[in-house]
Amino acid sequence: MEKEVMYTLKAPYRDALRIHGYHFGKGEKAACIIGALRGNEVQQLYVCSQLIKVLTELEKHGSISFGKEILVIPSVNHYSMNIGKRFWAVDNTDINRMFPGYDKGETTQRIAAGIFNQVSSYSFGIQFASFYMPGDFVPHVRMMETGYQNTSLANLFGLPYVVVRKPRPIDTTTLNYNWQLWETSAFSVYTNETDEIDENSARMAVSAVLRFLTRMGIIKYNSHSGYIANVIYEDELTTVHAGSAGIFRRKREPGEEVLRGDVLAEILDPYEGTLREAVTAPTDGIIFFAHRKPLITEKDVVCRIIRRLHQ
Amino acid sequence: MIETVVEVALPVDEKLMIQKNRITPAGGQERKRRISIVTGTHGDELEGQYVCYEVQRIIREHPECLTGVVDIYPALNPLGIDSITRGIPQFDLDMNRIFPGSKEGVFTEYVAAEIVDDILGSDVCIDIHASNIYLREIPQVRISEETAERLVPLAMHLNVDFIWVHESATVLESTLAHSLNMMSVPTLVVEMGVGMRITKEYCRQLVTGIFHLMKELGIWNGEAEEVREPFISLNGEVDFVNADASGIFVPEVEIGTYLERGGHIGDILNPLTGEVENSLKASIAGTVFTVREYPIVYHGSLIARILGGTKQWKKK
Incomplete structure (x- = not known):
């Protein structure tokens, strides 16, 4: 393992920002794995740290395939993480909305460019990503429908679901989208946590990446073969909205199968504790995403259901 | 209503x-x-x-x-x-x-x-x-x-x-x-x-x-x-001036100022060492239409934008 400072930025008074990369093996740039691009992505940082731990052991035992190189960047925006911010602490811009970056541009464009220049030539790009809505996902691999996406490859992670998302204009500046444009096969891996560490889904994510690297011949490792994923198009998910606002009480969990009419959640009057709304499933299916915060706003997403899918 | x-x-x-x-x-x-x-x-x-x-x-x-x-x-x-x-x-x-x-x-x-x-x-x-x-x-x-x-x-x-x-x-x-x-x-x-x-x-x-x-x-x-x-203005006529150092930016121009090429826009200072980290100059002649207001800057922070070819800037 070779630890390298991939990008440095001096601050007026803080210690310099140092973005580290961990290289395993030597040779063809086979796979790059990136963790926390945002300051609240603690789970993503943790997953990367666990992956680095395993890859270090594998390298010691000669299990990185000859002529293959893996790069892991556990954190890009720990400057924000260290002070409890999500986005770039100075101007609140999102590094994951700055790719491919611009080396003569603004600070976060320069950071993005500094990283992207070094990761864009890898064959496979894996990002541990997070979502802006407060809630839990079923662990899955997500990819943008850019025309370059390959869902068969995404299946090799062995996670239960592969989600394909039609990119919106705002997505065109994400790492995943730009990786694909630069002909890297890019995957975003979502576990069901961001701000907190969830050991189970972190283990699942580490195993999924190791499984993928094994199947692509990048490492030699024996792992359970995982799932044959269901490929889902994001716009085919059924979204269930809150019809009222108040205290949110979740009744069903991500991954559970529900029948039409099942109560998914209750919304309570925040002063009197009475039931304002029992949110019910409009279709049979499996819960893919569920709101988690204790409060909910009218029209918020209570959950998203994979229609007519059974366990 | x-x-x-x-x-x-x-x-x-x-x-x-x-x-x-x-x-x-x-x-x-x-x-x-x-x-x-x-x-x-x-x-x-x-x-x-x-x-x-x-x-x-x-x-x-x-x-x-x-x-x-x-x-x-x-x-x-x-x-x-x-x-x-x-x-x-x-x-x-x-x-x-x-x-x-x-x-x-x-x-x-x-x-x-x-x-x-x-x-x-x-x-x-x-x-x-x-x-x-x-x-x-x-x-x-x-x-x-x-x-x-x-x-x-x-x-x-x-x-x-x-x-x-x-x-x-x-x-x-x-x-x-x-x-x-x-x-x-x-x-x-x-x-x-x-x-x-x-x-x-x-x-x-x-x-x-x-x-x-x-x-x-x-x-x-x-x-x-x-x-x-x-x-x-078309894109080619606008020059972006970004910080080449982190520190405290102190401007020397006001918004709307016309600068010749090489004109002094301002400095990025280091109050700890008392040194100038970066002295910013206009790379084209023109009018400063954007200027940094907030003094804390990092490498890359936008300092100014200059609209080229504006010597005849008109105000009525």
Whole structure:
């Protein structure tokens, strides 16, 4: 393992920002794995740290395939993480909305460019990503429908679901989208946590990446073969909205199968504790995403259901 | 008349309400031309607040001159404005990246869709922004290349110092202005002043322009002062000056200053060592139309923008 400072930025008074990369093996740039691009992505940082731990052991035992190189960047925006911010602490811009970056541009464009220049030539790009809505996902691999996406490859992670998302204009500046444009096969891996560490889904994510690297011949490792994923198009998910606002009480969990009419959640009057709304499933299916915060706003997403899918 | 464009219940005893004031002329039921003035998409941009007030004050003084409909939307992001937050507070989400929204989407997208729906039918929309807290901008209209032919003639009325025709960027397709322009509502994006402040001089300058445009469109038949002739810049004429060091920026120029090539813009200082980390010079001759307002800078922070070829900068 070779630890390298991939990008440095001096601050007026803080210690310099140092973005580290961990290289395993030597040779063809086979796979790059990136963790926390945002300051609240603690789970993503943790997953990367666990992956680095395993890859270090594998390298010691000669299990990185000859002529293959893996790069892991556990954190890009720990400057924000260290002070409890999500986005770039100075101007609140999102590094994951700055790719491919611009080396003569603004600070976060320069950071993005500094990283992207070094990761864009890898064959496979894996990002541990997070979502802006407060809630839990079923662990899955997500990819943008850019025309370059390959869902068969995404299946090799062995996670239960592969989600394909039609990119919106705002997505065109994400790492995943730009990786694909630069002909890297890019995957975003979502576990069901961001701000907190969830050991189970972190283990699942580490195993999924190791499984993928094994199947692509990048490492030699024996792992359970995982799932044959269901490929889902994001716009085919059924979204269930809150019809009222108040205290949110979740009744069903991500991954559970529900029948039409099942109560998914209750919304309570925040002063009197009475039931304002029992949110019910409009279709049979499996819960893919569920709101988690204790409060909910009218029209918020209570959950998203994979229609007519059974366990 | 104050109207609620959209409302959504918040968790505890509060409603998010987007409101507008519709001002209509007396008499006649025939279709009147309509201007929409929107602002407050970013909660830290307040210049538009005074513009909204001033437009109404002038109409109130001369209601007989109003011949069309004026819709004023002072706060598209009321939670942001009232909490001094640029984005939508719950999600730290830039509201100007979710348009045209979706009635089936999350609540922010639903609100965006209802706003767009309400503005549709306007003959013109003015979307007023105020830079952010980091930069000060001279009054300007920003127009993407693809809409320039249609919008530049309208922008000429707005009494701004220049019109910046810039390259189209896919990411900007999520803005309110792009969405409305694609839906046949000519929408002009005004940038002026600085975040979290009100620059009365700029606001009054724009208000003069708004009445000039209203007169042109048949919405106002009162006095309309002469407007200044703006520079129209294309991308190649704008030079971006970014910091090459981190530290404390102290400007040597004021906004609107003409600089020769090599002219001194300012310095990035290191108060700990007492040294100048970076002395910033203009790489082209021209007028500084953007200048850094907030002193803390990092490597890459935007310090200034210079509009080249502006020696003959006109002010009336």
